[in-house]
Amino acid sequence: MHSAVAVSFLGRRLVGRLMVRWAGPIRRGGGTRETSPHPAGDQTCRHFSRRKKNFKSQIWQQQGPQVDMGDSSNKKLKMASHDADIERFDQAFHQLVTELIDEDAKNPEISDAMVRFRQVLEYNCPGGKRNRGLSVITSYRYLVNSDQLTEENIHRAMVVGWCIEWLQAFFLVLDDIMDQSQTRRGQPCWYRVEEVGNMAINDACYIESCIYKLLRRFCRDQPYYVDLLELFQGTTYKTIVGQSLDLITSPDGKVNLSNFTEERYNAIVKYKTAFYSFHLPVAAAMYMAGITSKESHENAKTILLEMGRFFQIQDDYLDCYGDPAVTGKVGTDVEENKCSWLVVQALRLVNNGQLTLLQENYGQNDPTKVAAVKQLYGELCLQDEFWKFEESSYTQLMTLINSSHQDLPKEMFVAFAQKIYKRKK
Known part of the structure; x- marks a missing residue:
């Protein structure tokens, strides 16, 4: 098979599999259809199994734009790197918390606050899907040459990833208070924890402040430091506007x-x-x-x-x-x-x-x-x-x-x- 044809076929096949995953599991067998009133008259909902079958067929027959998925061995390498990154990413969180807390805990005037803030970080920042933070490392691996994937650069990308996870935690703590939500990530929202209440507002401010402490510590000597600061600050502003x-x-x-x-x-x-x-x-x-x-x-x-x-x-x-x-x-x-x-x-x-x-x-x-x-x-x-x-x-x-x-x-x-x-x- 000609190489170009092979790549095109592989791309179509992988995209087809991707879209089957998007459509979710297919219900086997028959079953009655559900009917419902509709402004245009009685309409019949399409049966999910038939819809998904048709959907799969449409993807294979589609003549529209397709994406060249690249070399399969390279894709496997990326996946292996991603699995290793997840483990390292989780380990990095505890290291960063320890660095931040221990530094200020040496000051007897604020050591009590540091005991509390450790709990704040450990309760609110981990436990999610971590997609935002891991996306920094994944993107960085795609965007640079292999000689730039040094331990120092990867660790720095993980720090920036955790900064985004902490930005997420900052938003969620406040969002849960405003929405009076009950649970978050399978546990009570932080403001609902005993003896927390509205103190959660100040705790959220602490979480946000840690972002800029980390960026300053790990990225201040990098040429992109100002770009990162402006990016984080601009994104925070946009998100606040969206919440409003x-x-x-x-x-x-x-x-x-x-x-x-x-x-x-x-x-x-x-x-x-x-x-x-x-x-x-x-x-x-x-x-x-x-x-x-x-x-x-x-x-x-x-x-x-x-x-x-x-x-x-x-x-x-x-x-x-x-x-x-x-x-x-x-x-x-x-x-x-x-x-x-x-x-x-x-x-x-x-x-x-x-x-x-x-x-x-x-x-x-x-x-x-x-x-x-x-x-x-x-x-x-x-x-x-x-x-x-x-x-x-x-x-x-x-x-x-x-x-x-x-x-x-x-x-x-x-x-x-x-x-x-x-x-x-």
């Missing part, structure tokens, strides 16, 4: 479904989630790799913000349909009057009677009313809507990846897409 949009759109105790527009939802997702979850890790790695081209950063941002949008939409989907034992969080978007993707789609599909039902039951901390909203979601086939969105997202994402700047490895973005589309938590 979220709170304004879904005020406590005031349900106004007219606020829940597609445009407002996309703005909340972009600023509150996509910048810090997807753009920040890769942009940081790009600066560390010496990539400063504005065009390259803009192209990467376009792809990463699209990934971030899908990630949040999937998060909204899992809030309603995910298993709390797997996600580590009890979904509360309906009770909390959240402008989630599901309610935005519901508002697009409802008839007048269903709209009334939604208005009467959404944003109420009442199990019966929450159940009524979720039953309406089922009648509107919102799970089906999610799968349709995922299919269109794939096409758009592959187009964006193929049009990325020449100094950005396409396989790096494909690797991130794999993590997103198969996740269950």
